[in-house]
Amino acid sequence: MxxxxxxxxxxxxxxxxxxxxxxxxxxxxxxxxxxxxxxxxxxxxxxxxxxxxxxEGLLVVDEFDAMSADEVAATVDPVDPVGSLLRMVRRYEAPADGAAALPDAWRRVPFFFSVPSVRAALLASADATGKRIAPLIAQAGTFSPSQARVLANALTFGYLATLELWFDDGQTRPIAAYVEEGLAPLRALWI
The missing domain is CATH 1.10.10.60 (Homeodomain-like)
Structure with a gap:
């Protein structure tokens, strides 16, 4: 039920x-x-x-926020969290019905970077996401808890930076391309 x-x-x-x-x-x-x-x-x-x-939450809250700890653990690969993020981005980037319009996940992005109160809420959400991911990274055993927290924040705030680049560049390339390129130095720490 x-x-x-x-x-x-x-x-x-x-x-x-x-x-x-x-x-x-x-x-x-x-x-x-x-x-x-x-x-x-x-x-x-x-x-x-x-x-x-x-x-602001109408724009910032997404399905990740509603995930249980078990769902987060099943979604985020602690050995390759950048790869996990790329898989999520690619899933969101392609509309399920094949339509040309941006899925709702991407329709929110202009508000992230043009409305100050939404941007502040987004940064707070990214911090909360980093706190949820850090224990998974630490459990993998490669990084200490403090290193895992720094890496989790680098991942979440780095993702926001790639979104902003995509937005500022006029959304001409796939978001996944920005994520892959921008987070490549971070991914190298895991792989």
Missing amino acids: AGLREQWRRNAMQVIQQKALDLFEERSFDAVTIEAVAAAAEVSPSSVYRYFGTK
Whole structure:
């Protein structure tokens, strides 16, 4: 039963985020309220707050945040976390239905780098992600816990830097190309 409940919750979050993105793109981030997002998604404002916490959370929260520790461990290879990240990026980069439009994961990116409050929320989220990944890297036995924490932060904040480069360059190349190129020096530490 908990599995069905979790799937329903994730589906509801996805619908809310899609409606929020539509509104943000149409009107601008600052012009949209939580109440407007809730109305568009046909949920209560309290549901939006419960799932995302803040308006910035509508853009920053993703499926990684909702993963259990076991799901994170199954997703992140501590021997090659850059490779794990590349696999996730490639999965998100190709729309499941083959459509040419950017998947919602990438529609959020312009807001990351153009809205200061969203950028601040993104940096806080990256820090939290680094804290979740560091123990996995340390468990692999190659790096001490403090080294693992530094590497996890280098991975998460390095990923953000590659996203920003992609955005600044006009989104002309695949995001995975930026990730692969930008994080190559970091990947060399593991491989």
